[in-house]
Amino acid sequence: xxxxxxxxxxxxxxxxxxxxxPEVAYPEGYRDWRxxxxxxxxxxxxxxxxxxxxxxxxxxxxxxxxxxxxxxxxGAVIVFDLLEAKRSDAAVVExxxxxxxxxxxxxxxxxxxxxxxxxxxxxxxxxxxxxxxDAATACFACHEPEREHDxxxxxxxx
Amino acid sequence: xxxxxxxxxxxxxxxxxxxxxPEVAYPEGYRDWRxxxxxxxxxxxxxxxxxxxxxxxxxxxxxxxxxxxxxxxxGAVIVFDLLEAKRSDAAVVExxxxxxxxxxxxxxxxxxxxxxxxxxxxxxxxxxxxxxxDAATACFACHEPEREHDxxxxxxxx
Numbered sequence: 001x002x003x004x005x006x007x008x009x010x011x012x013x014x015x016x017x018x019x020x021x022p023e024v025a026y027p028e029g030y031r032d033w034r035x036x037x038x039x040x041x042x043x044x045x046x047x048x049x050x051x052x053x054x055x056x057x058x059x060x061x062x063x064x065x066x067x068x069x070x071x072x073x074x075g076a077v078i079v080f081d082l083l084e085a086k087r088s089d090a091a092v093v094e095x096x097x098x099x100x101x102x103x104x105x106x107x108x109x110x111x112x113x114x115x116x117x118x119x120x121x122x123x124x125x126x127x128x129x130x131x132x133x134d135a136a137t138a139c140f141a142c143h144e145p146e147r148e149h150d151x152x153x154x155x156x157x158x
Numbered sequence: 159x160x161x162x163x164x165x166x167x168x169x170x171x172x173x174x175x176x177x178x179x180p181e182v183a184y185p186e187g188y189r190d191w192r193x194x195x196x197x198x199x200x201x202x203x204x205x206x207x208x209x210x211x212x213x214x215x216x217x218x219x220x221x222x223x224x225x226x227x228x229x230x231x232x233g234a235v236i237v238f239d240l241l242e243a244k245r246s247d248a249a250v251v252e253x254x255x256x257x258x259x260x261x262x263x264x265x266x267x268x269x270x271x272x273x274x275x276x277x278x279x280x281x282x283x284x285x286x287x288x289x290x291x292d293a294a295t296a297c298f299a300c301h302e303p304e305r306e307h308d309x310x311x312x313x314x315x316x
Contacts, residue, residue, distance in 0.1 A: 031316065035193035037252060038212065044248035054196065090202035092250075094195060094315065124316075157252065158189065158282075 022109040024102050024119035026126035030079040033058040036067065037157055040085055040092060053098055055082040057154045063105075067156035070149065074115075076105040078152065097124040103152070113140040114151040180267040182260050182277035184284035188237040191216040194225065194314055198243055198250060211256055213240040215312045224263075225314035228307065232273075234263040236310065255282040261310070271298040272309040 036057040041048055058079040059067060066072030079102055084095030100121040107115035118139035120130035131138050143151040194215040199206055216237040217225060224230030237260055242253030258279040265273035276297035278288035289296050301309040 032192055034190060035214065035216075038196055038214065039252070040198060040212075040243075040250035042248040042250070048248065054198075056193065056196065058193075085198075090200040090206065092198035092200070094197070097316070158255070 022106075022117060023129075024104045024117040026121055027058075027060075027077050027079050027100070027102050027104075030058045030060070030077070030081070030100075033060050033079070034064055036064075036078075037154055042085070051082060052085070053082050054085045054092065054094055055080055057081075059156075064156070066105075066150065066152070067154075072105045072115075072150050072152065074106050074108075076103075078103040078154070098122075099130060100124045110135075112136065114143065114147070116140070116143070116151055118143075180264075180275060181287075182262045182275040184279055185216075185218075185235050185237050185258070185260050185262075188216045188218070188235070188239070188258075191218050191237070192222055194222075194236075195312055200243070209240060210243070211240050212243045212250065212252055213238055215239075217314075221263075222314070224308065224310070225312075230263045230308050230310065232264050232266075234261075236261040236312070256280075257288060258282045268293075270294065272302065272305070274298070274301070274309055276301075 036059050038054060038056045040054045041052050043052065045052070058081060060075075060077045062073050063076035063078050066076045079100060081100055082098040084098060085092050086095040102117075102119045102121070104110070104117040104119075105115055106117060110117040113135050118131055118135040122128035122130045140151070143153065146153055149155075194217050196212060196214045198212045199210050201210065203210070216239060218233075218235045220231050221234035221236050224234045237258060239258055240256040242256060243250050244253040260275075260277045260279070262268070262275040262277075263273055264275060268275040271293050276289055276293040280286035280288045298309070301311065304311055307313075
């Protein structure tokens with residue numbers, strides 16, 4: 001099991017036997033969506049175990065509108081694309097994909113978690129769901145204080 | 159004068175009085191183009207003076223095709239979008255825009271520099287041309303060894 005899965009596993013309670021939550025779809029074609037912003041998380045950061053590396057945020061058109069007006073309509077999808085950060089002398093370059101994180105707004109289906117469905121596709125593999133049925137504790141618990149921004153941490157920039 | 163302009167200035171010979179080279183247009187709408195890849199350049203890197211910070215590469219559709227087949231057709235435009243990299247504990251976040259660098263393929267107009275026109279818009283300001291008439295020494299001299307990749311350093315990734 002890769003370190004990322006272990007890290008996510010530490011956040012997740014095993015959900016076997018619990019009624020299935022609605023599934024979040026893999027975000028087809030997200031690499032052609034708008035690149036919103038990026039960030040590097042290094043060793044020593046409190047989120048390093050789960051999110052260490054360089055991540056890029058992508059937004060579909062509906063989500064872009066949400067970044068502009070502060071409220072995300074149903075259908076908004078935000079991708080957190082996490083890659084390894086490889087240090088080489090005084091530079092950091094991108095390595096392998098660690099996870100494709102997804103927030104998908106559907107205020108009915110995901111009413112229990114602020115109207116957002118959360119999922120992480122380990123290694124970018126659409127078959128390897130890292131969050132599965134545990135969005136409430138593995139994801140929403142951290143996003144919840146961002147309610148004034150519709151539970152979204154990232155902000156758009158030019 | 160900002161450090162970036164000083165750095166570029168150190169590479170540039172004053173071109174007043176020299177016959178004007180064809181101008182490279184500001185890449186309108188490039189933030190909606192495909193995000194190709196990113197990299198962080200820190201203090202101690204040989205290119206830090208000119209290119210320190212986090213940069214993102216964007217490509218228009220013609221350039222994307224070039225990344226795939228290795229030859230860039232006329233009309234291909236690649237943007238090197240350089241932002242300040244602000245360290246905060248064990249994270250690096252994006253700061254102000256330092257320069258919007260542009261490569262624009264036009265094999266006739268820019269025949270003297272491998273078919274590519276080069277420009278840098280300081281601070282992202284379309285009025286502040288940092289390369290102007292000195293693409294040959296300020297840009298192409300470094301890109302020239304990449305002739306096997308049509309003078310482009312970056313490679314596409316998934």
